[in-house]
Amino acid sequence: MNTDPAPVTTDEPDRLVLRARDVHFDWSALDLHWIPDEPFATHVINVLHLLLPEGERWFVEVFKQAVPHITDHELREQVLGFIGQEAVHAEAHAGVLDHMDAHGLDPRPYVEQIAWLFRVVLGDRDLSGAREFAWLRTRLAVIAGIEHYTAVLGQWVLDAKRLDEVGTDPTMLDLLRWHGAEEVEHRSVAYDLYMHVDGGYARRALAMGVAAFALASLWVRGVRFLVVNDPYLRGRIDGVRPKASWALRDGRRGLIPHLGRLARAIPEYLRRRYHPSHHGSTAQAVAYLAVSPAARAAEAAEREAAR
Amino acid sequence: MSDDRERRVGHHADPRPPTDLFRSGRPDRFMLGLARLAARLEPLTARLRPGHPPPKPTGDLPVRVVRTERPSPDVAVLTLAPVAPETTLPAWQPGHHVDVVLDGGVVRQYSLNGDPSDRSRYRIAVRRIEGGLGSGLAHGLREGDVLGLRGPRNAFPFARAERYLFVAGGIGITPILPMVVAAHAAGLPYRLVYTGRSRSGMPFLDELPEGPDVFVRPDDEYGPPKAADLTRGLEPGTPVYVCGPAPLIAAVGALVPTGTPFYSERFSPPPVVDGRPFEIRLGRSGPVLPVEAHETALDVLLRVRPGTPYSCRQGFCGTCRVGLVEGEPEHRDRPTGGAPRDGGFTPCVSRAGEGERIVLDL
Numbered sequence: 190m191n192t193d194p195a196p197v198t199t200d201e202p203d204r205l206v207l208r209a210r211d212v213h214f215d216w217s218a219l220d221l222h223w224i225p226d227e228p229f230a231t232h233v234i235n236v237l238h239l240l241l242p243e244g245e246r247w248f249v250e251v252f253k254q255a256v257p258h259i260t261d262h263e264l265r266e267q268v269l270g271f272i273g274q275e276a277v278h279a280e281a282h283a284g285v286l287d288h289m290d291a292h293g294l295d296p297r298p299y300v301e302q303i304a305w306l307f308r309v310v311l312g313d314r315d316l317s318g319a320r321e322f323a324w325l326r327t328r329l330a331v332i333a334g335i336e337h338y339t340a341v342l343g344q345w346v347l348d349a350k351r352l353d354e355v356g357t358d359p360t361m362l363d364l365l366r367w368h369g370a371e372e373v374e375h376r377s378v379a380y381d382l383y384m385h386v387d388g389g390y391a392r393r394a395l396a397m398g399v400a401a402f403a404l405a406s407l408w409v410r411g412v413r414f415l416v417v418n419d420p421y422l423r424g425r426i427d428g429v430r431p432k433a434s435w436a437l438r439d440g441r442r443g444l445i446p447h448l449g450r451l452a453r454a455i456p457e458y459l460r461r462r463y464h465p466s467h468h469g470s471t472a473q474a475v476a477y478l479a480v481s482p483a484a485r486a487a488e489a490a491e492r493e494a495a496r
Numbered sequence: 497m498s499d500d501r502e503r504r505v506g507h508h509a510d511p512r513p514p515t516d517l518f519r520s521g522r523p524d525r526f527m528l529g530l531a532r533l534a535a536r537l538e539p540l541t542a543r544l545r546p547g548h549p550p551p552k553p554t555g556d557l558p559v560r561v562v563r564t565e566r567p568s569p570d571v572a573v574l575t576l577a578p579v580a581p582e583t584t585l586p587a588w589q590p591g592h593h594v595d596v597v598l599d600g601g602v603v604r605q606y607s608l609n610g611d612p613s614d615r616s617r618y619r620i621a622v623r624r625i626e627g628g629l630g631s632g633l634a635h636g637l638r639e640g641d642v643l644g645l646r647g648p649r650n651a652f653p654f655a656r657a658e659r660y661l662f663v664a665g666g667i668g669i670t671p672i673l674p675m676v677v678a679a680h681a682a683g684l685p686y687r688l689v690y691t692g693r694s695r696s697g698m699p700f701l702d703e704l705p706e707g708p709d710v711f712v713r714p715d716d717e718y719g720p721p722k723a724a725d726l727t728r729g730l731e732p733g734t735p736v737y738v739c740g741p742a743p744l745i746a747a748v749g750a751l752v753p754t755g756t757p758f759y760s761e762r763f764s765p766p767p768v769v770d771g772r773p774f775e776i777r778l779g780r781s782g783p784v785l786p787v788e789a790h791e792t793a794l795d796v797l798l799r800v801r802p803g804t805p806y807s808c809r810q811g812f813c814g815t816c817r818v819g820l821v822e823g824e825p826e827h828r829d830r831p832t833g834g835a836p837r838d839g840g841f842t843p844c845v846s847r848a849g850e851g852e853r854i855v856l857d858l
Binding site: 204213253260273277281302306309314320323388390392395396403414475480485489493495 | 542588832833835
């Protein structure tokens with residue numbers, strides 16, 4: 190196989206039709222520390238499995254409420270495709286939670302907090318009329334902000350060659366890259382939807398500020414929770430309590446996203462001329478989906494059903 | 497395990513704030529803080545004005561049929577140009593298709609097939625399908641007829657690579673031809689295998705680049721194709737693009753090894769199989785709507801409520817799922833990852849027995 194770098198291209202695949210893929214993963218052979226000998230990095234990424242099922246179900250509920258407000262045919266199609274992709278992402282990550290439980294790490298206390306956050310705090314709040322619609326637009330702005338992060342993370346995992354080199358579990362890597370590729374594939378939808386139904390800068394900036402703060406805090410809490418409750422670690426890795434500096438170290442080693450990249454996402458998003466299509470590579474996302482075992486199997490099953 | 501799972505991730509939120517993560521018993525202060533923050537921000541953001549007034553609905557793009565050709569009796573090649581003079585059509589890439597709005601609002605998708613750099617016209621090719629409504633309407637179009645277009649959209653992304661294998665079967669050449677032309681023009685190594693019953697029924701033979709990279713393979717000269725013949729010489733890592741009848745795509749896909757990119761156009765959801773007519777009622781005292789044998793309950797819902805959310809139309813994503821109030825449904829969904837159905841009904845695929853009525857929580 191030729192390993193030369195791909196030629197630089199300006200012709201990114203454009204105007205993609207978004208369709209959910211009915212992927213399936215078998216976790217029966219997964220180690221609890223699926224990046225071998227890297228429990229800290231494993232748990233940093235594991236936080237996603239705790240956050241995403243409830244978070245993405247919330248995206249779906251909020252987006253479903255937004256559908257009747259869309260007056261553009263193409264955007265409606267994009268939003269409907271986005272909803273299905275997010276719904277499948279949520280269930281795919283929820284499958285990993287069962288696996289953690291089977292290894293003696295009960296994720297329930299953390300997941301219940303996240304469920305309460307999304308369903309109650311960020312739920313419908315008993316509003317009506319103009320205020321109800323404004324709350325919908327605010328939540329769409331929060332989702333647009335989070336989606337900038339998911340696109341950054343998606344691009345990171347597509348690029349993260351180091352994860353292959355250290356022998357990361359291939360099924361987990363396929364889950365993360367299939368998900369990452371779909372996040373890159375649909376990265377413009379939440380922003381375009383927000384710009385369609387509202388478009389105000391103040392709401393978008395405020396929502397990003399809150400979303401970035403909440404995500405960062407929840408992530409740190411999630412890592413602490415996992416390390417303390419991991420039956421093999423019981424709060425210590427090599428006899429030491431995890432340190433914040435390990436996040437920088439493992440970021441530099443390419444095992445987890447680098448904090449500098451995550452911090453840079455905020456000013457990037459706050460630029461007045463921001464558009465998600467300026468960041469990340471659709472070509473790379475599409476190319477991964479063309480080799481992903483889970484996506485290939487899903488599309489083959491879909492073709493079989495259509496015959 | 498499923499009960500357990502339902503309790504954990506599928507449960508309905510308890511309105512009380514959850515307890516602290518580590519010293520169970522007390523409410524979690526961080527979570528309470530986030531709740532207070534949201535309660536303060538909500539009234540504040542209610543006062544923020546939208547950046548613009550609500551957008552006006554966008555319509556379909558009107559185009560005129562400026563040329564019709566019949567390269568073979570069952571294929572119509574239509575050239576479409578914008579009705580409004582001096583209008584440029586939206587840009588497209590090989591693999592893109594348009595939604596064509598035909599008589600009576602019938603919408604069909606056809607791949608674009610002309611020259612992407614010519615923004616004054618689009619070209620599509622339609623194969624006549626025996627008894628097919630859309631292809632029949634498209635074959636009835638004459639020069640000067642006006643129709644609506646949506647898109648273009650991309651369900652068959654053509655990604656830049658160092659070399660390609662293209663496999664086309666019959667009318668499947670339509671999206672492949674612009675890909676081949678682009679690869680040829682870029683000087684990239686490629687191979688095209690183009691199959692069909694006989695040369696006379698294979699469109700665009702005269703537009704294929706000349707050379708040893710193009711293998712035209714009609715069945716009446718070479719016999720029925722075997723997938724292994726079509727992928728012969730495929731080097732691992734060479735992206736494979738296939739378009740044609742479903743069995744051809746499946747057979748080629750099965751031979752493309754893991755790690756070698758495989759691209760095919762994604763089909764529209766399958767038609768209803770073994771459907772019987774039934775009825776849905778929207779709420780206990782709502783209207784009763786008949787669902788015909790050939791349509792889905794979702795099709796019926798969308799007619800009366802166009803804002804109804806849905807997504808996969810294959811019964812796995814759960815987007816269109818609604819509560820079931822009464823009746824004996826015939827569940828045909830297969831929720832992804834085995835997620836619980838939670839007493840719901842999935843109108844994109846699920847049905848009821850002949851003449852039965854089910855009441856939906858709508």
